[in-house]
Each structure stands twice: as structure tokens, then as C-alpha cells.
Amino acid sequence: MTKVLVVHEWDDTQKDTVTKFFNQLVDMAKGKKLPKGFKLEKIQVDDANKTAVCEWEVPSVQDLANVAGQMGITWKVKLLAPSVKYEHKLL
Numbered sequence: 001m002t003k004v005l006v007v008h009e010w011d012d013t014q015k016d017t018v019t020k021f022f023n024q025l026v027d028m029a030k031g032k033k034l035p036k037g038f039k040l041e042k043i044q045v046d047d048a049n050k051t052a053v054c055e056w057e058v059p060s061v062q063d064l065a066n067v068a069g070q071m072g073i074t075w076k077v078k079l080l081a082p083s084v085k086y087e088h089k090l091l
Helices: 012-030 061-069
Strands: 002-009 039-046 051-058 076-080
Touching: 002 061, 012 039, 012 051, 051 061, 061 076
Parallel strands: none
Antiparallel strands: 002 051, 002 076, 039 051
16 A cells, blocks of 8 residues: 555636535545545645645555546646655654
């Protein structure tokens, strides 16, 4: 499994479409209707900057890219699979 961050950026004309997309994505995650092996961990939305970050656990970045390609996304999306250099953990 691979941790992937997906950064979404949109303009004002796409706001309604993006909102609908994220609502559907949340419904799919809650209803356990995501593709097998896909886990949506978190969605963070910054409306003021027209940006969202989704945290996924997926079989591979390519698998996520393939599924995303079928979702009708018309705004800018960047897939990142960063490695952790530091993480603060509470004891």
C-alpha cells in the first residue's frame, strides 16, 4: 500500500462541480463504495485558496491515477507520494 496526497486546485467557475465531486467522494468512502484496496483517510478543503488535499492509502499511485481519470475531473490535480522525513508522535 502507498500513501498518496492528491492536491486539487480549481477556479471560481468550477466551485459547484468540485463541491459535488467531494460530496460524492465522501459518500462513497462512508458507504464503503471505493474501489477495493482504496482508503480515503482525509479531505482538507481551503475554500479561500480554492484548494483541497486528499490523503489516500492505495495499492499504487498509478492505480489512483487510473481511477481518477475515470472520475471526470476537469480541474488541476497533482498526485504526490512523499516520503516522511520527520513525524512528531505523542508518547
